[in-house]
Amino acid sequence: MNSQTLGSSLLVAGTSIGAGMLALPLVSAATGIWSGLFLMMLMAGLACYGGLLIAEACRAVPEADNLHGVVGRLLGKSGQGIAILAMLFLYFSLSSAYISAGAGQLASASEQFGSALGFSQSAIVVAVFIAILVVVGTVVVDYANRMMFFLMIALLMFIMMLLLPEVEVDNLTLQPGEPSMLFAALPVLYTSFGYHCAVPTVVRYVKGNPRDFRRALVLGSALPFLVYALWQIATNGTLSSLLITNLQSSPDAVGQLILRIGEVSSYSGFNHLISVFTACALGTSFLGVAIGLFDYLAEVSHRSDTIMGRIQTVFLTLGLPLAVAVLFPGSFVTTLGYAAVALVILAVFIPVMLVWEARKKHLEEPYQVAGGNLLLVIMCLIGVAVILAQVGIVAGWLPALDS
Numbered sequence: 001m002n003s004q005t006l007g008s009s010l011l012v013a014g015t016s017i018g019a020g021m022l023a024l025p026l027v028s029a030a031t032g033i034w035s036g037l038f039l040m041m042l043m044a045g046l047a048c049y050g051g052l053l054i055a056e057a058c059r060a061v062p063e064a065d066n067l068h069g070v071v072g073r074l075l076g077k078s079g080q081g082i083a084i085l086a087m088l089f090l091y092f093s094l095s096s097a098y099i100s101a102g103a104g105q106l107a108s109a110s111e112q113f114g115s116a117l118g119f120s121q122s123a124i125v126v127a128v129f130i131a132i133l134v135v136v137g138t139v140v141v142d143y144a145n146r147m148m149f150f151l152m153i154a155l156l157m158f159i160m161m162l163l164l165p166e167v168e169v170d171n172l173t174l175q176p177g178e179p180s181m182l183f184a185a186l187p188v189l190y191t192s193f194g195y196h197c198a199v200p201t202v203v204r205y206v207k208g209n210p211r212d213f214r215r216a217l218v219l220g221s222a223l224p225f226l227v228y229a230l231w232q233i234a235t236n237g238t239l240s241s242l243l244i245t246n247l248q249s250s251p252d253a254v255g256q257l258i259l260r261i262g263e264v265s266s267y268s269g270f271n272h273l274i275s276v277f278t279a280c281a282l283g284t285s286f287l288g289v290a291i292g293l294f295d296y297l298a299e300v301s302h303r304s305d306t307i308m309g310r311i312q313t314v315f316l317t318l319g320l321p322l323a324v325a326v327l328f329p330g331s332f333v334t335t336l337g338y339a340a341v342a343l344v345i346l347a348v349f350i351p352v353m354l355v356w357e358a359r360k361k362h363l364e365e366p367y368q369v370a371g372g373n374l375l376l377v378i379m380c381l382i383g384v385a386v387i388l389a390q391v392g393i394v395a396g397w398l399p400a401l402d403s
């Protein structure tokens with residue numbers, strides 16, 4: 001494998017691995033670990049196939065340098081309008097979920113150090129911290145991101161070495177959760193595998209070579225699956241699902257979960273390792289999403305690139321997500337579920353329409369993802385199921401996975 005392909009897989013995996021780290025143990029406690037892993041595989045497959053379709057569409061329109069251009073060329077202005085709305089919705093809901101989870105973690109960490117910060121105060125601290133990094137500039141964000149990514153991977157290996165021996169097989173029972181629980185888990189599982197904003201960059205990076213981007217996208221989706229699966233087996237295997245399920249009704253389920261995992265190993269300072277690790281997982285995703293949203297909003301609102309202009313844009317970027325996180329504390333998993341609705345539009349429906357058009361027009365070199373129309377239809381049906389699950393959770397027909 002050449003170095004561009006490897007770099008691309010890491011880019012995809014890095015974008016993908018994020019909030020899922022905090023949400024998935026809560027989810028699999030409700031679905032049962034093995035059925036949770038099966039659903040996760042299905043959602044990783046859906047995310048991977050969506051990425052391959054976007055890559056096919058990008059290759060068909062090589063003159064466009066981003067997804068906006070590809071959508072414009074193949075689906076026209078209305079397609080672009082829908083894609084923009086879905087993207088804004090996705091980025092706003094992800095940012096709000098990240099603030100909510102970060103605040104939960106900070107609140108419980110501050111408790112340990114004896115200076116109890118409330119949830120709202122913690123949310124403000126988290127948002128201001130990210131805002132400062134974003135205002136200072138992309139170079140700082142890039143370095144902070146790389147540092148956190150490598151720290152996260154190193155800590156993950158170390159944590160796995162300490163946690164896996166503590167796993168109790170009794171905690172990993174074969175018992176699947178209620179069917180309604182399995183259905184309700186789909187949106188958050190799907191969001192955890194989201195990475196699709198990175199696909200055009202990957203295609204350009206490997207110069208449109210199908211063999212390379214196919215490898216990069218498949219490996220880039222398989223890696224998060226592996227990391228998430230190990231993490232779930234380690235967490236659910238060391239804590240009983242009853243304990244995790246009880247945490248779900250707390251407004252600070254994520255912070256509490258991290259505390260409990262931190263108590264598992266007798267290794268001194270293990271709880272701090274866990275806190276730093278999960279903060280890095282959240283931080284890398286949050287920075288990526290925040291800088292993407294920031295750049296986009298700066299462009300559409302015509303704010304200048306001066307310090308005042310950047311401060312105004314950062315208010316636009318993080319103001320609304322902060323308000324949502326403070327007004328609905330503890331809605332981390334539900335907010336990730338909202339993100340899934342936008343992600344299905346961006347990474348399932350739009351890519352299916354893009355390749356449909358591209359295949360009809362026989363643009364450029366003929367490269368097609370395997371699977372034909374049948375797989376396109378199956379993808380859309382699974383996408384509809386993910387959206388229906390979120391509608392069901394919000395309407396109260398399905399159980400919510402947090403408070």
Ligand SMILES: N[C@@H](Cc1ccccc1)C(=O)O
Binds near residue numbers: 018191195
């Ligand atoms: N997969 C990311 C969320 C994400 C979705 C879509 C695009 C980019 C990022 C996470 O778990 O945090």
